[in-house]
Amino acid sequence: MENYWHIFVDGYRDYGRYLWSEITQLHGRNYLLWLIGISVVFFALELARPWRKDQPRFRKDFWLDAFYMFFNFFLFSLVIYNAASDVAVTFFNDMLAAVGIRNLVAIEVGSWPVWTQLVALFLIRDFVQWNTHRLLHRVPFLWQFHKVHHSVEQMGFAAHLRYHWMENVVYRSLEYVPLAMIGFGIDDFFIVHIFTLAVGHFNHSNLKVPLGPLKYVFNNPQMHIWHHAKHLPAGRSYGMNYGLTLSLWDYLFGTACIPSDGRDVELGFPGDERFPTSFLGQVRTGFGGKDRP
Ligand SMILES: [Zn+2]
Ligand SMILES: [Zn+2]
Numbered sequence: 001m002e003n004y005w006h007i008f009v010d011g012y013r014d015y016g017r018y019l020w021s022e023i024t025q026l027h028g029r030n031y032l033l034w035l036i037g038i039s040v041v042f043f044a045l046e047l048a049r050p051w052r053k054d055q056p057r058f059r060k061d062f063w064l065d066a067f068y069m070f071f072n073f074f075l076f077s078l079v080i081y082n083a084a085s086d087v088a089v090t091f092f093n094d095m096l097a098a099v100g101i102r103n104l105v106a107i108e109v110g111s112w113p114v115w116t117q118l119v120a121l122f123l124i125r126d127f128v129q130w131n132t133h134r135l136l137h138r139v140p141f142l143w144q145f146h147k148v149h150h151s152v153e154q155m156g157f158a159a160h161l162r163y164h165w166m167e168n169v170v171y172r173s174l175e176y177v178p179l180a181m182i183g184f185g186i187d188d189f190f191i192v193h194i195f196t197l198a199v200g201h202f203n204h205s206n207l208k209v210p211l212g213p214l215k216y217v218f219n220n221p222q223m224h225i226w227h228h229a230k231h232l233p234a235g236r237s238y239g240m241n242y243g244l245t246l247s248l249w250d251y252l253f254g255t256a257c258i259p260s261d262g263r264d265v266e267l268g269f270p271g272d273e274r275f276p277t278s279f280l281g282q283v284r285t286g287f288g289g290k291d292r293p
Helices: 002-024 031-048 062-098 114-138 140-150 157-161 165-181 190-204 212-216 221-227 248-253 279-283
Strands: none
Touching: 002 031, 002 062, 031 062, 031 157, 031 190, 062 157, 062 165, 062 279, 114 140, 114 165, 114 190, 114 248, 140 165, 157 190, 190 221
16 A cells, blocks of 8 residues: 555656656657647647638637646646556556466567557557547446537637546546557657647647548548537437547448538537536536436
């Protein structure tokens, strides 16, 4: 027990040091700089060539979403997540050891060329996340948290990181075992994180970029806006277009749906007019366990 307590305390100390170094040391692999840089690029593109020309430049909830970006990317880990997840991982490994499992690795990719490792990691992670996103829509308990992301009324790049802190827990827990099983030898996923961050911003941006045949591979604003549609087409009551970075999974598994040009489609979910509008109101939602409205 004392061991877990030390891991918990060390988790805070290490993450606190990391966050401080992100703020004070401006080097090329600094997540904070990349988050700001990518956000500025998409904001400038939205100003220059907006898809919805009549949408305000500082759309509804722009600043709320700007805060969510920093909260979900940095602060939540400092508040509790990093220390708690270090304890959970140690506890999980101790439990496995107690039943005789000392190594989760099923495929050893450490000897592969580094680019192959990165592509494998990216594909497996994105597929697990696509499944996790489907669960967020299917399981009533999880949908209560996911509503925060779907409470966006006017779409823009910063809406990407508006989501309930429980989604961090759900996504990272469900991807932990599959990623541990491939035993990747990479200790640096920086480029994968930055790439998925940029594509996530792109999906939510107020931009129209025809991708041609690449739309069957990469998610994009013209597809993801339908994921946020308030009124779903018949037979799609649990949603559609679940892809995060790749649209490929939706096309492969029949969950892709773009009924028409979604530029001005109404966003949200039935009953969203009663949903909390403040950050504090939204982070407290989700524990009532009510069914989908
Ligand atoms: Zn969703
Ligand atoms: Zn979204």
